[in-house]
Amino acid sequence: MSLTLYVNRKDWLAHLVKMEHRFPDYLPVIKGNGYGFGNESLADAAKTVGKTRIAVGTVEEARELEDTHSFDQMIILTPVLSALDYSDLESNRVFTVGSQAHLQHLLTQFEHLIRQQENVWAKSDGPIPIRILVKCQSSMKRYGFSPLEWEKTRGWLDEHNRTGRFRFEVQGFSIHFPKEGIGQAEKDREIEEWLKVIQKDGAQVFYVSHLSSDHYLQLRNRHSDVQFVMRLGTDLWLHDKSFFEIRSRVLDIKPIRKGERFGYKQRPARQSGYLVYVSGGTANGVGLEAPAIVKGLRGWFKATAYWLFGLINRHLSPFQYKGKRLWFAEPPHMQTSVLFFSSKDSLPAVGEEVSIHMRMTTASFDRYVETDSKPAETTGSEVETSATKEQDDVKEKPVGALLPS
Template identity: 35%
Template structure:
């Protein structure tokens, strides 16, 4: 039994090449679950692309990247003396650290005198960084390789980035997240003597949604009568077919982050989904026989029980069915790259 990510390699790589062409100086982001593909595979893809640098999310991800990618590795997590002081990778000259505070920079340089750094500015994202008022002096002290800015999602970033660029006129290289190709072009026109290097993950690896698909194996399919109880919770079911498929909570099936619900429509959908969940009528992300059947009960660790309505032809054991999943929270058993 397996839940696999199937990838059309040629189409997937064409999308990578397009993104790279549209965003010169791109730094691939390879973090977390590797966007469903796994970090090692993405490091190998970055090698194939020939980029000079990749970015990882945390120091915990650093050893794997250093072992599978031959060039520079930028750590997006800020260096913190209280947490990272004793890490053996601090002395690797391929590592580029993110710093946001003078004390942390002093500690890092006490461990590795020529440690390579970028300074992070505190943007409207508000997560971490050096405030704009203190940034110019800190950039001079750090003698780093640039300034990095983590922006909110959406557009409209040019004005905010411009304020940073104008405040630190001596800094040439800017690492930027969540900027569009149009914004990059606008920034380059405004500041032709600066280098803007976009950090890109989702658009690079998941840009062409038709290039990949998650599929699950059918493990069992049998008719059930109305009122028959199944599963751990022994809930009675309507008549139809019980279909057991590979893929459960350990794969990320039905695991979701809190909804933003920013619009009236999104809030209404969230309320409706909550009502369905309370009534044990949650639609699954699996497509079987052209429909998305509901869960017979919450997913198990490695498989899920689905209720296929009467009148829908059941699949055969061994068939595969597509699964709609958010790949940033997916952990497939294997990646099948054609």
């Protein structure tokens, strides 16, 4: 039995089409673990709805996707400071740069590659292009040029393009805004400041993020001479969670008495009840958490309560049964988690599915199943029938095959 991601493909595709109406010409971001779906599955989805260009997180992700998918343009969002290879000279590759050091690294790496095959590249006509996307510094304070830094770097770039073997080609500019703590007026101010710079360079493409649909459409109407493109990642793939659900199977149930020892650490049980073993563990991302910002008094009390429970080795799990969140009996294993049910709790049956709510950006699933709707809750008496029906009626597909090409 496995940790399963159920996806309503019809609703998923309808959502992607709807997002095109809200954010015309949006750029889908495909990176990391593919937001839980896998990068190949997201690339399939992007192709299905007619996208010809995408953004990926790293140069390594671009190489992997190029083995299975063809796009007119792949924008690499993270500046490259690692070794490059010949596949990175592909004409559809665009490198994000946020400092002169990023530009210099690209130049050094490509010069090294060319020297290794001097006899081949000596026949090339004219300078070899390196396509770049200029990252603009925003109130995020992440990597990126300030307007003044770009003015200085542009002079260096122009000089190099006149005399160098490589020619840097600016494909556009990109600005990444915070999700919170900044209003539309402040975003407009930063955009307007950069538009003055962009117009000097003659660039016609400006990538933006974390704008409302209304704000995005206003910008496109206000500046018809600039092609604004909305970059969508989490808001595209995970904002609407109605078309997918994660389920875990109950693998075994063991009664346990108060004081009886169990598990890897042989800790005594606090009370009598049941150990319920379910599929999904640390290899799937169960129990993995990212640091969170605590907001307000309620958030502070909640964080403090979790901390206090942790001191006595009590940890809430992401698993739920009949609307109730369950406790870990011990830390999750690699592919299995152990939950504690008291003797008063309603027990699931072996083979029954329980819900799990987990962070999709750290999740890895054993099975991906296409459905026409969300899977219905199964009861103990329905487990065997449900499992048989799933084999007969539900299409199960591996990563990368969730959507047709």
